[in-house]
Amino acid sequence: MILYLDTSVLVCALTNETHTVRVQDWFGAQSPDELAISSWVTTEFSSALSIKPPVARRHWRCSRA
Numbered sequence: 686m687i688l689y690l691d692t693s694v695l696v697c698a699l700t701n702e703t704h705t706v707r708v709q710d711w712f713g714a715q716s717p718d719e720l721a722i723s724s725w726v727t728t729e730f731s732s733a734l735s736i737k738p739p740v741a742r743r744h745w746r747c748s749r750a
Contacts, residue, residue: 692729
């Protein structure tokens, strides 16, 4: 079964939100072969980060290094 991931799930996993740890744990339990994303994710993710407060974006900067 392939699970299509909405951009909001990725934003939650890669920024500092209330459920970030929960979503990261969920990701860790999934097989990468069973996950799919849209080609729009890059655009939507960039847009979502641009409207987040700087504190929420801090985790994203640290995790990219």
